[in-house]
Amino acid sequence: MTSAKSPLRIDIISDVMCPWCIIGYRQLSRALESTGTPHEIHWHPFELNPNMPPEGQDGFEHVAEKYGSTRAESEDSRARMTALGADLGFEFQWAEGFRMHNTFNTHQLLHWAGEQGRKDDLKQAFFSAHFTHRRDLSDVAVLADIASEIGLDRKEAVAVLDDQRFANTVREAEQFWQRQGIQGVPAVVFNQKHLVTGAQGVENYTNILHHLENEET
Incomplete structure (x- = not known):
């Protein structure tokens, strides 16, 4: 190219x-x-x-607060991302208590x-x-x-x-x-x-x- x-x-x-x-x-x-x-x-x-605090935030709570997504919508999004990741050789392991952190x-x-x-x-x-x-x-x-x-x-x-x-x-x-x-x-x-x-x-x-x-x- x-x-x-x-x-x-x-x-x-x-x-x-x-x-x-x-x-x-x-x-x-x-x-x-x-x-x-x-x-x-x-x-x-x-x-x-x-502005994420040191202790981070629960993933579901974070998405609800930031984007207004319901838990069902978040779960659907996670399932979609998991499938896309698997097709690309990347493993998403979502679980109860998954947290977001300051980076x-x-x-x-x-x-x-x-x-x-x-x-x-x-x-x-x-x-x-x-x-x-x-x-x-x-x-x-x-x-x-x-x-x-x-x-x-x-x-x-x-x-x-x-x-x-x-x-x-x-x-x-x-x-x-x-x-x-x-x-x-x-x-x-x-x-x-x-x-x-x-x-x-x-x-x-x-x-x-x-x-x-x-x-x-």
Whole structure:
């Protein structure tokens, strides 16, 4: 598609609390694989719930409060996401007591991991930790454990969160994307000029990639 010298730049603005973010990413990955598109992915921070308290919130309560969804509607949505995830090789394990958490610390660790070329690895680990294993991503010890499990230095991960050294950097990145008009996730920007929002599906992403290929020729 694009030349080897110019891989398709893909900026993804997302939050690991967002189920549609991992679904959309897996759909995009399928499309990239099927088209053989040379690409480079850049992850960027977005907090769905920046004012979430430390203890988090029950998932059903959160969706009802934020979107006005009934429990039945939430259960239907979860079933749909579970089916979509299974088709894409990702396991959602919803259960009574599933909680949403503040993710500011996860974004700081992702920035730190990115300095070591491991942002994508940690991002995927966080998605699995939250949605498949229901681990508490507001707990510093849990975050450090997950970093360690992919081969990053656990003590340094704890230190990063203890001194909040990347707090301003993350805030600035979040504010940058908000100024670009990003109000929800997933948001995907191709070649720094084509914005696509939401989980589009493998077919739509494939069509987008073909369109971009034709644009380049």
